[in-house]
Amino acid sequence: MNLKHYFIGIDLPAEIKSVLNQYTQSLKDSYPFQRWVHPEDYHLTLFFLGACEDEKKQTLINQLYLEITQLAPFQLTLGKAGTFGQVAKPRIFFKDVLKESALVNNQQLIANICERFDYEVDRRPFAPHITLARRWDASFDYEPPSKLEKIWSWSVTEFCFFQTNIKRIPKYEVIATFPLKKSIEGRKDWPI
Numbered sequence: 001m002n003l004k005h006y007f008i009g010i011d012l013p014a015e016i017k018s019v020l021n022q023y024t025q026s027l028k029d030s031y032p033f034q035r036w037v038h039p040e041d042y043h044l045t046l047f048f049l050g051a052c053e054d055e056k057k058q059t060l061i062n063q064l065y066l067e068i069t070q071l072a073p074f075q076l077t078l079g080k081a082g083t084f085g086q087v088a089k090p091r092i093f094f095k096d097v098l099k100e101s102a103l104v105n106n107q108q109l110i111a112n113i114c115e116r117f118d119y120e121v122d123r124r125p126f127a128p129h130i131t132l133a134r135r136w137d138a139s140f141d142y143e144p145p146s147k148l149e150k151i152w153s154w155s156v157t158e159f160c161f162f163q164t165n166i167k168r169i170p171k172y173e174v175i176a177t178f179p180l181k182k183s184i185e186g187r188k189d190w191p192i
Contacts, residue, residue: 004051004163004164004165004166005048005049005050005051005163005164006049006050006051006052006057006161006162006163006164006175007045007046007047007048007049007161007162007164008045008046008047008049008064008110008114008159008160008161008162009043009044009045009046009047009159009160009162010043010044010046010076010156010159010160011043011158011160011162011174012042012043012044012130012154013154015154016042016078016152016154017039017040017042018039019078019152020039020042020078020095020130020132021039021042023095023132024036024037024039024132024133027145031093031133031142031145032136032137032138033093033133033134033135033136033137034134034135034136034137035133035134035135036132036133037131037132037133037134038169038170038171039170040170040172041170041171041172042130042131042132043130043160043162043172044076044097044128044129044130046106046107046110046111046159047107047110047111047114047119047121048122049114049119050119056117059117060113060114060117060119061161061176063113063116063117064110064113064159064161064176064178065176065178067109067113068106068109068110068159068178068180069178069179069180069181070181071106071109071180071181072102072180072181073155073156073157073180073181074100074102074103074106074155074156074180075100075102075153075154075155075156076097076098076100076103076153076154076156077097077098077100077151077152077153078095078096078097078098078130078149078151078152078153079095079096079097079098080095080096080149081093081094081095081096081132081144081145081149082094082095082096082129082144083142083144085136087141087142088141088142089136089141089142090136090142091134091135091136092131092133092134093131093132093133093134093136094129094130094131094132095129095130095132096127096128096129096130097128097129097130098128099126099128103128103156104126106159107126107128108126110159156180157179157180158177158178158179158180159177159178159180160174160176160177160178161174161175161176161177161178162174162175163175
């Protein structure tokens with residue numbers, strides 16, 4: 001049985017991972033989630049694929065490369081902390097990412113490509129976020145952090161094809177990258 005799942009997303013720059021790690025470290029003693037995400041696993045998911053057959057996966061990677069490398073780099077900005085699940089006992093604790101038009105349009109393009117390869121598209125509205133922790137584990141109810149939050153932005157210059165390795169920490173591994181148009185000029189290692 002293949003325990004590996006795949007998804008397309010945005011890997012975060014080291015500076016943003018460090019900022020998020022400092023933020024989560026400041027909360028851990030007061031916020032008893034069962035699992036805090038390893039800082040190297042911070043990412044923004046654009047499309048979850050699940051399990052993939054090798055040949056279909058490689059064909060999809062090739063098609064994504066052809067289409068994604070025509071896109072322009074763009075900016076992303078971290079938003080506020082939030083949760084998914086029950087308000088008092090959340091399932092997921094996250095930092096949202098502002099829903100910029102470039103992000104939404106690029107996510108939709110990737111979803112359309114994946115749908116052409118018969119991957120099921122999530123019909124829920126796209127809610128860009130970076131998961132920080134999972135499963136509230138306390139006898140008292142969750143209350144949102146009251147810390148003042150600085151605004152952090154960064155340039156997205158590539159998308160990534162991730163593989164999960166459930167038994168490892170960190171568990172997400174980039175197996176292919178798709179540099180955005182301005183990012184590939186002059187590179188000799190592309191196309192793959």
